[in-house]
Amino acid sequence: MFVSKRRWILKTCGTTTPLQCLEPMLAMAEKIGFHDVGDLFYSRKNFKRPDLQISPHRGFEEEVALLDSLFEDGQAYCLGSINRECWYLYTLARGSGRDHRIQRCIDEMNNFTEPDQTIEILMTELDPQKMSIFTKIECDNAAEATEKAGIHKLIPGMVIDDYLFDPCGYSMNGIAKNTTAGEHSQGCYMTIHITPEPDFSYVSFESNVSSSNYTELIERVIKTFQPGKFVITIFANKTSSASNAFREIDHATRLGQCGQWKRRDIQYTRFPSYDLTYAHYSKFPS
Numbered sequence: 008m009f010v011s012k013r014r015w016i017l018k019t020c021g022t023t024t025p026l027q028c029l030e031p032m033l034a035m036a037e038k039i040g041f042h043d044v045g046d047l048f049y050s051r052k053n054f055k056r057p058d059l060q061i062s063p064h065r066g067f068e069e070e071v072a073l074l075d076s077l078f079e080d081g082q083a084y085c086l087g088s089i090n091r092e093c094w095y096l097y098t099l100a101r102g103s104g105r106d107h108r109i110q111r112c113i114d115e116m117n118n119f120t121e122p123d124q125t126i127e128i129l130m131t132e133l134d135p136q137k138m139s140i141f142t143k144i145e146c147d148n149a150a151e152a153t154e155k156a157g158i159h160k161l162i163p164g165m166v167i168d169d170y171l172f173d174p175c176g177y178s179m180n181g182i183a184k185n186t187t188a189g190e191h192s193q194g195c196y197m198t199i200h201i202t203p204e205p206d207f208s209y210v211s212f213e214s215n216v217s218s219s220n221y222t223e224l225i226e227r228v229i230k231t232f233q234p235g236k237f238v239i240t241i242f243a244n245k246t247s248s249a250s251n252a253f254r255e256i257d258h259a260t261r262l263g264q265c266g267q268w269k270r271r272d273i274q275y276t277r278f279p280s281y282d283l284t285y286a287h288y289s290k291f292p293s
């Protein structure tokens with residue numbers, strides 16, 4: 008979980024029920040003077056075992072119904088292939104071109120907003136040897152796993168808070184150290200969560216690090232974890248240096264040394280304040 012002046016980020020996994028905390032969390036925010044939600048992004052990959060989830064996460068429709076009961080201008084999307092790999096998103100449609108004057112105001116505001124971007128890499132079918140690092144058999148503690156896997160090198164200059172579960176599993180949150188010119192901007196974070204069990208291995212990577220070229224970072228991440236398949240999502244606003252991310256990912260038809268990962272799907276969506284790129288890759292030949 009990351010909390011900053013204007014933003015609250017919560018990431019969970021397994022059968023946790025993150026949407027259940029929305030109402031109490033909004034009430035808490037109201038109490039300390041935050042009355043309006045400026046924007047909202049609820050997203051997740053398709054579940055591997057949807058039948059094991061509990062309410063309100065038994066299906067995207069149920070999640071949307073709960074969100075719709077709290078937000079009057081929410082819109083729900085599914086990117087990717089609904090019978091294979093896909094990614095669900097619920098976001099607010101503030102403006103969304105319904106009224107041209109409002110849309111013009113939003114466009115003008117967007118030209119003055121602070122740069123903002125988020126990259127997520129959601130990986131499945133990971134290399135068992137890499138995953139064994141995130142077990143108590145191979146590492147005594149989280150710091151050892153972080154070092155052995157090379158997680159500290161993915162985005163250098165982070166203060167890392169890591170945790171190695173017993174008997175296996177790993178989570179880390181990182182915040183950029185106080186910056187000097189040329190390094191990451193303040194408020195830059197990275198968060199990685201690892202489920203190493205071979206039958207349902209899963210690694211999620213997320214960061215708001217700014218970049219006009221994410222290919223190197225993506226290649227470092229997939230080299231570190233060696234997934235069989237992965238989904239990339241990149242949100243970038245107009246002033247972000249990542250505003251050309253779609254073109255970059257569009258060029259990346261293959262990734263990794265020798266192009267082991269082939270792109271199978273790509274989509275581009277424009278929202279009122281952010282552009283979104285979605286792509287799905289899998290190992291070639293699979």
Ligand SMILES: C[S@@+](CC[C@H](N)C(=O)[O-])C[C@H]1O[C@@H](n2cnc3c(N)ncnc32)[C@H](O)[C@@H]1O
Nearest residue numbers: 018019020172173175176177178200201202203
């Ligand atoms: C990455 S962790 C859970 C991450 C957690 N939601 C978080 O945000 O830090 C999931 C992995 O840890 C393992 N694990 C072991 N003990 C756990 C516990 N008490 N709670 C959650 N996961 C645990 C699971 O088997 C799985 O491989």
